Amino acid sequence: MKALISDIHSNLEALQAVLADIAKHNVTETYCLGDIIGYGPNPRECIDLVRQCKVVLLGNHDQGAMFDPDGFNPPAERAIFWTRAQLESPADTRQNKEDRWEFLAERPRVFKENGFLYVHGSARNPLNEYVFPEDIYNQRKMDRIFALVEKYCFQGHTHVPGVFTENPQDELYQFQSPEDLNYEFKLDARKALVNVGSVGQPRDGDWRGCYVLLDEGNLLPTENPSPLPGSPNPAPVPGPPTLYYRRVEYDIEATIQKIHDIPELDNFLGDRLRDGR
Numbered sequence: 674m675k676a677l678i679s680d681i682h683s684n685l686e687a688l689q690a691v692l693a694d695i696a697k698h699n700v701t702e703t704y705c706l707g708d709i710i711g712y713g714p715n716p717r718e719c720i721d722l723v724r725q726c727k728v729v730l731l732g733n734h735d736q737g738a739m740f741d742p743d744g745f746n747p748p749a750e751r752a753i754f755w756t757r758a759q760l761e762s763p764a765d766t767r768q769n770k771e772d773r774w775e776f777l778a779e780r781p782r783v784f785k786e787n788g789f790l791y792v793h794g795s796a797r798n799p800l801n802e803y804v805f806p807e808d809i810y811n812q813r814k815m816d817r818i819f820a821l822v823e824k825y826c827f828q829g830h831t832h833v834p835g836v837f838t839e840n841p842q843d844e845l846y847q848f849q850s851p852e853d854l855n856y857e858f859k860l861d862a863r864k865a866l867v868n869v870g871s872v873g874q875p876r877d878g879d880w881r882g883c884y885v886l887l888d889e890g891n892l893l894p895t896e897n898p899s900p901l902p903g904s905p906n907p908a909p910v911p912g913p914p915t916l917y918y919r920r921v922e923y924d925i926e927a928t929i930q931k932i933h934d935i936p937e938l939d940n941f942l943g944d945r946l947r948d949g950r
Contacts, residue, residue: 684873707732
């Protein structure tokens with residue numbers, strides 16, 4: 674079982690709560706799809722915690738902290754400059770600072786494994802492209818993205834969880850939210866783009882942290898579970914990969930107060946957490 678997290682955005686309380694929830698399940702590996710930092714009040718602590726993940730990808734805010742932020746709105750840009758200052762804080766040790774910068778600099782943009790693709794943005798632009806639910810009506814965009822996916826692509830960036838699938842019958846695409854799916858989805862022969870949601874700043878109207886548990890192959894019985902006497906028992910066959918969306922409550926008011934207490938972070942970066950926007 675894997676846990677897939679994304680878009681933490683320096684929200685320590687949310688990250689701690691999600692990691693505690695992950696620890697309750699039979700998870701052997703945790704993958705982070707980027708944007709550890711940006712917006713929130715605890716960039717150093719979140720980087721330190723995420724380093725325990727097996728795979729950590731580069732997000733656009735992570736890159737923005739290392740280089741000049743490109744295409745950010747003014748509050749996001751101010752937050753990045755403040756984040757950069759925290760990572761260079763004189764109060765921190767030189768070794769800690771060097772270790773964190775080195776960790777961010779070494780993050781890959783793409784990770785592939787067993788036909789599964791992991792990115793921050795999209796298969797076409799792993800760092801910066803947004804894929805929103807309404808993009809199902811932009812067939813040209815979706816055709817080009819799906820053409821780059823072998824089987825399944827897991828992504829974040831929009832902070833809106835859900836599953837995009839092909840619909841070959843009418844050549845259109847479908848998007849289903851976690852609620853539409855009853856928080857569970859079996860990956861089948863169709864290609865799929867899976868947005869795992871955001872740990873630290875959901876934008877689907879639900880303030881709780883969001884992440885995905887991925888079971889890559891349940892063991893299911895064969896079609897003939899009762900063999901004739903004397904015949905060997907049929908070997909179990911791998912079932913379809915199944916994903917489960919998880920929503921986790923955390924001390925949201927503590928995070929909001931921290932943001933309000935930092936002049937360089939706009940108050941609305943905290944206030945919008947309550948509305949999941």
